[in-house]
Amino acid sequence: MKRFLAIGLVITFLLVSCKTKFDHPDKQIFHYNESSGILSLDPAFSSGQSTLWPCNQLYNGLVDMDENLQVVPAIAKSWTISEDGKIYTFVLRNDVQFHQTEYFPFNGPRYVTAADFVYSLSRILDPEVASPGAWIFQKVKRDAQGKPAFKALNDTVFQIELTEPFPPFLGILTMKYCSVVPHEVVEHYGKDYRKYPVGTGPFQMQLWEEGVKLVMRKNPNYFETDSEGIRLPYIDAVAISFIVEKQSVFMEFMKGTLDFMSGVDPSYKDALLTKDGQLNPEYADKIKLITGPYLNTEYLGFNLKPTGKKNPLLDKRVRQAINYGFDREKMMKYLRNNMGYAGDGGFVPRGMPSYNPERTGGYEYNPQKAQKLLAEAGYPNGKGLPEITLTVSAQYADLCQYIQHELGEIGIPLMLDVAQAAQQREMMRSYQLPFFRGSWICDYPDAENQMSLFYSKNLQPNGSNYTHYVNPKFDQLYEKSQRCTDDSLRNEYYTQMDALLVEDAPFVILYYDKVARFVQKNVEGLGVNPVNMLDLRRVRMR
Numbered sequence: 001m002k003r004f005l006a007i008g009l010v011i012t013f014l015l016v017s018c019k020t021k022f023d024h025p026d027k028q029i030f031h032y033n034e035s036s037g038i039l040s041l042d043p044a045f046s047s048g049q050s051t052l053w054p055c056n057q058l059y060n061g062l063v064d065m066d067e068n069l070q071v072v073p074a075i076a077k078s079w080t081i082s083e084d085g086k087i088y089t090f091v092l093r094n095d096v097q098f099h100q101t102e103y104f105p106f107n108g109p110r111y112v113t114a115a116d117f118v119y120s121l122s123r124i125l126d127p128e129v130a131s132p133g134a135w136i137f138q139k140v141k142r143d144a145q146g147k148p149a150f151k152a153l154n155d156t157v158f159q160i161e162l163t164e165p166f167p168p169f170l171g172i173l174t175m176k177y178c179s180v181v182p183h184e185v186v187e188h189y190g191k192d193y194r195k196y197p198v199g200t201g202p203f204q205m206q207l208w209e210e211g212v213k214l215v216m217r218k219n220p221n222y223f224e225t226d227s228e229g230i231r232l233p234y235i236d237a238v239a240i241s242f243i244v245e246k247q248s249v250f251m252e253f254m255k256g257t258l259d260f261m262s263g264v265d266p267s268y269k270d271a272l273l274t275k276d277g278q279l280n281p282e283y284a285d286k287i288k289l290i291t292g293p294y295l296n297t298e299y300l301g302f303n304l305k306p307t308g309k310k311n312p313l314l315d316k317r318v319r320q321a322i323n324y325g326f327d328r329e330k331m332m333k334y335l336r337n338n339m340g341y342a343g344d345g346g347f348v349p350r351g352m353p354s355y356n357p358e359r360t361g362g363y364e365y366n367p368q369k370a371q372k373l374l375a376e377a378g379y380p381n382g383k384g385l386p387e388i389t390l391t392v393s394a395q396y397a398d399l400c401q402y403i404q405h406e407l408g409e410i411g412i413p414l415m416l417d418v419a420q421a422a423q424q425r426e427m428m429r430s431y432q433l434p435f436f437r438g439s440w441i442c443d444y445p446d447a448e449n450q451m452s453l454f455y456s457k458n459l460q461p462n463g464s465n466y467t468h469y470v471n472p473k474f475d476q477l478y479e480k481s482q483r484c485t486d487d488s489l490r491n492e493y494y495t496q497m498d499a500l501l502v503e504d505a506p507f508v509i510l511y512y513d514k515v516a517r518f519v520q521k522n523v524e525g526l527g528v529n530p531v532n533m534l535d536l537r538r539v540r541m542r
Contacts, residue, residue: 031239038240043179099219185198299507
């Protein structure tokens, strides 16, 4: 333990000194900040970006996802799927080791076996663990005692059996919930495993002073190599700070003490970006901006649950009028500096194979058409239309104030109710809000994830159909898609379903999000991907 503390003190000194590239050119340490804090380093609780990013450095699963959303090998070097689509058989690598750490040293190399995956995935379903990821295995078959069908056929062959075909399942297995963990360490630390993680990833935990600093150092035994046979990762360590105030994070980044900054906060967006979403030329010689589609749809949702009272939002023409009633392009340019793509199609975001606004249709700015629809609904120029309440959190109040003003110009009276984000989400899930702001970040790379929000069997309280949308034709297409193992045909079903949604307008698509990464000039090999995962395996620092 003394040795561990000594190493920790040395690394802490290196990190809190000036930038390591100046004082310690032999060490490459990648610095970033996590303003939200990190609650756990247990992959069973890897929900939310703040936890996903460090867990992605610490753990591996059977399969991974590349930057094109294709499922690729990780610890499983190959796999087969039975003809009926129910049995997945994985052949594992035999050279993957768990981390050797100061706080839990194994007696020699500890290699991953199929039994480790039986343990790790079963743990996600254990009620005593209470993982928020338990839902991902709802289609896994169980025996009479409730034991899930995870089987180790031998040390290197692992099998999963489903109750019915579910084509997105392979993509689900790329989620960090499905990471392999060693039972010895988990059982030794119990709930404290969150602080003493042991995985197989490119980095391993060195030091975590909660709320101050997290340090992960290079795993010298990592199994992946680059195309030239060089063992990954290239850099020596990752250091995460926990500065809460976004303006302070911006200042640290501009000083060069942080190598990377993700996203655009209102406090500095106008300093770094032009209105067209380009990097301010003033900083072009100091930092880089990397952008790309992010599988997140930002929207306003209508509650279509009948209440027995007159509700103008139950009239499709009123919902369509709202969709036509404001200029998304203008909103994105002046309020988001074009850090996102105006919502020109359906619910499936840019970056997904079935994103197809030419086929699904969408809503452009057309106030004349909006007024025509209002008149057809019995509200000429908005006359007689009762005030509509839109519930929104403070973070999105500026966008909704803009929409409020634009809709007011065509006679649609909109009142904003600004609520705490957690309170808004809870009220949305219990159908207490007639009109609400929502967002949906893709959990796995298949449009089933978006379409499931509108399937009638996913109505609350047990599902995610927050709009209470019910359409038998949509349900038929959804069920067909879930029996279809042909990716092209399944995407065709998704496009047809999204077209139905656009016509029925249970939502107002605001924009499809964009990954925005600001990076120091000396950082190379850090790209972007549509799920905004932080991958540091191939990063170099010159």
